Amino acid sequence: MTSMPEKPTAAAVNARIRELWAGGALTAEQQAEYHRLLVMWAEAMRAEQELAA
Numbered sequence: 001m002t003s004m005p006e007k008p009t010a011a012a013v014n015a016r017i018r019e020l021w022a023g024g025a026l027t028a029e030q031q032a033e034y035h036r037l038l039v040m041w042a043e044a045m046r047a048e049q050e051l052a053a
Contacts, residue, residue, distance in 0.1 A: 010044040013037055 008016075017037050020030055 007047075008040065008044060010041055010048055013041040013044055017041065 017034065020026060020034055020037070023030075026034060
């Protein structure tokens with residue numbers, strides 16, 4: 001498993017999500033991580049969009 005920095009970029013979070021799904025079906029633990037990553041990805045996207053504006 002790849003560790004994530006405290007405030008990762010949307011691209012870094014997306015890469016971790018893709019890494020999770022590369023193995024096929026997710027275990028319950030991986031599903032929990034996936035949901036956490038989705039929240040992180042949304043937050044990172046918002047932050048990056050605010051910077052670009």
